Amino acid sequence: MGKFYVTTPIYYVNDKPHIGHAFTTVAADILARWHRLSGDDVFFLTGTDEHGEKNQKAADAKGKTPQEFVDELAVVYKDVWKKINISYDAFQRTSSATHEAAVAEFVSRMEKNGDIYKGDYEGWYCTPDETFFTELQLVNGKCPSCGREVKKIREESYFFKLSKYQEKLLQYYDKNPEFLSPSFRADEIKNRVKDGLKDLSITRTAVKWAIPFPSNKEHTIYVWVDALISYLSGIGWPSGKSDSNNDARAYWPASVHLVGKEINWFHTVIWPAMLFSAGIEPPKKVFAHGWWTVDGKKMSKSVGNVVDPVEMADKYGADAFRYFLMREKPLGEDGDFSEKALIARINGELASDLGNFISRVVTLASRFDGKIEGTPELNVHLNAERINALIDNQELSVALEEIWLFLKSANKYVNDKSPWDLSGKELGNVLYNLIEAARIISILISPFMPETAVKINSQLGVHAGTLKDCRFTDFNGKITKGEHLFNRVQ
RNA sequence: AGCGAGGUAGGGUAGCAAGGAGUGCCCGCCGGGCUCAUAACCCGGAGAUCGGUGGUUCAAAUCCACCCCUCGCUACCA
Numbered sequence: 356m357g358k359f360y361v362t363t364p365i366y367y368v369n370d371k372p373h374i375g376h377a378f379t380t381v382a383a384d385i386l387a388r389w390h391r392l393s394g395d396d397v398f399f400l401t402g403t404d405e406h407g408e409k410n411q412k413a414a415d416a417k418g419k420t421p422q423e424f425v426d427e428l429a430v431v432y433k434d435v436w437k438k439i440n441i442s443y444d445a446f447q448r449t450s451s452a453t454h455e456a457a458v459a460e461f462v463s464r465m466e467k468n469g470d471i472y473k474g475d476y477e478g479w480y481c482t483p484d485e486t487f488f489t490e491l492q493l494v495n496g497k498c499p500s501c502g503r504e505v506k507k508i509r510e511e512s513y514f515f516k517l518s519k520y521q522e523k524l525l526q527y528y529d530k531n532p533e534f535l536s537p538s539f540r541a542d543e544i545k546n547r548v549k550d551g552l553k554d555l556s557i558t559r560t561a562v563k564w565a566i567p568f569p570s571n572k573e574h575t576i577y578v579w580v581d582a583l584i585s586y587l588s589g590i591g592w593p594s595g596k597s598d599s600n601n602d603a604r605a606y607w608p609a610s611v612h613l614v615g616k617e618i619n620w621f622h623t624v625i626w627p628a629m630l631f632s633a634g635i636e637p638p639k640k641v642f643a644h645g646w647w648t649v650d651g652k653k654m655s656k657s658v659g660n661v662v663d664p665v666e667m668a669d670k671y672g673a674d675a676f677r678y679f680l681m682r683e684k685p686l687g688e689d690g691d692f693s694e695k696a697l698i699a700r701i702n703g704e705l706a707s708d709l710g711n712f713i714s715r716v717v718t719l720a721s722r723f724d725g726k727i728e729g730t731p732e733l734n735v736h737l738n739a740e741r742i743n744a745l746i747d748n749q750e751l752s753v754a755l756e757e758i759w760l761f762l763k764s765a766n767k768y769v770n771d772k773s774p775w776d777l778s779g780k781e782l783g784n785v786l787y788n789l790i791e792a793a794r795i796i797s798i799l800i801s802p803f804m805p806e807t808a809v810k811i812n813s814q815l816g817v818h819a820g821t822l823k824d825c826r827f828t829d830f831n832g833k834i835t836k837g838e839h840l841f842n843r844v845q
Numbered sequence: 846a847g848c849g850a851g852g853u854a855g856g857g858u859a860g861c862a863a864g865g866a867g868u869g870c871c872c873g874c875c876g877g878g879c880u881c882a883u884a885a886c887c888c889g890g891a892g893a894u895c896g897g898u899g900g901u902u903c904a905a906a907u908c909c910a911c912c913c914c915u916c917g918c919u920a921c922c923a
Contacts, residue, residue: 367923407923478921510922517920543849543918550848552920559922578923620920646917684858688850689916696857699872707885715882722881753859756870770879770887839883 359390360606365402365585368428372435374662383613384441388802393822398606400589402447403429404582411564421564439673445599447589457588459569464633476512476556513558520628521552536642537687583626609638619643645689674804681751698844710840716789720834729784731827733792736764739825758799765792791827
């Protein structure tokens with residue numbers, strides 16, 4: 356029984372959550388729930404990244420203070436997570452007082468370590484887009500997003516000596532091969548680090564809605580540096596006080612940061628280097644997940660194909676949506692979302708395989724007036740260790756596949772045994788195997804589909820079990836036929 | 846351009862590091878079985894020059910070389 360600390364990125368609150376946010380957060384939720392089932396001491400952190408010029412401008416436009424503005428947006432996130440049953444332990448906001456204190460302390464430690472110096476930041480600025488670009492990003496010397504002229508801007512900035520940590524990072528990667536996950540991302544990062552690291556500009560003078568730089572209040576701290584430190588401030592670092600009233604400092608180093616592949620660089624290079632500088636151990640693993648396309652196209656506001664998790668949960672149920680996200684593609688890979696594919700999985704796997712199985716088993720058992728007992732026979736098809744190992748390795752879609760193999764073997768067992776032709780002890784034995792299989796399946800799917808697990812348990816008349824209960828034992832429940840778990844979508 | 850990932854029946858995937866008959870899974874299609882169940886469940890079948898060319902080998906989806914195609918990343922006012 357170990358400690359398990361999992362994080363989602365803290366999301367930039369410029370818009371409401373879409374399927375991408377939901378995907379990361381559901382995956383983290385399942386890892387957290389699974390580790391709770393296995394008896395681990397779990398802490399699950401999510402939150403919102405609330406500083407930056409964009410929020411400042413958006414707030415101005417609405418005649419609100421930035422704080423009022425982000426207060427409203429943070430609630431939107433919390434509501435969505437509630438809707439899809441996210442069981443986070445703390446929700447960290449970068450505009451909170453405890454976070455700001457943590458950032459100031461962290462940056463001061465970096466400075467004491469001699470890793471911060473004053474210099475000039477130089478970049479190409481596109482005035483209409485209000486965005487900075489690097490030399491490399493420019494397309495034919497023009498703005499890469501709108502194609503218009505850009506101008507060179509130079510301003511005073513404090514820099515972090517990222518370059519100093521090149522060797523130390525490479526050593527850390529080699530000693531901790533799991534840190535760069537999935538493995539196919541490792542070479543990508545290593546090669547780029549080997550090519551050399553440039554020092555990082557970590558303060559700004561133009562952004563006011565941000566955390567002040569402690570030793571020069573004319574400057575504010577670059578939002579990414581600010582945001583990364585939330586993984587520490589969210590568990591109460593350094594004071595023991597946190598916004599969740601929970602001193603959880605002992606959970607560090609994090610077991611796994613779940614991040615999108617677009618922000619892998621920040622988490623696997625900049626963040627561990629910052630931690631080295633502040634004298635803190637890096638996280639054990641950063642897992643970069645893939646992206647969703649929608650109906651084969653890139654998801655974007657202008658195309659109008661952004662998938663709203665709340666709409667999906669309303670239409671198909673939170674469990675079905677969660678199941679689809681985890682089953683359709685491996686966490687690390689890209690994949691495609693479509694309602695057609697979602698409906699296919701609901702009808703084929705949730706209604707037909709799972710729902711129908713529970714239905715037929717509960718009906719058979721509820722008509723039986725003998726004692727449901729016997730000898731385990733179906734247990735040979737259950738591979739709980741493998742499922743556990745797969746989830747430990749973030750292979751959630753394969754884990755579901757493995758659970759479904761067990762489910763399918765149970766469905767086959769019904770046909771092979773033809774319990775409708777049996778009676779007495781013989782029937783009691785078949786029902787025993789089926790009911791126990793149903794009870795174990797309910798435990799195994801509970802992290803993925805918590806609402807469904809509750810429904811199955813209530814039909815079987817048993818309490819929610821843990822991973823220890825995933826074995827064939829005596830059945831002591833009371834069967835009550837209930838509603839269908841999932842209805843077919845026409 | 847550099848770096849990385851990928852191209853396997855109609856669609857989607859696993860297999861590739863440690864070569865051994867195209868082996869597996871899901872959907873779809875065709876045929877059969879069953880009647881407990883949500884027209885569901887179970888069984889069988891058809892369908893693939895494993896992106897292309899060349900090489901290594903007794904043997905290549907798997908190793909090597911070259912080529913074609915698809916996709917991602919390329920960092921700093923997110």
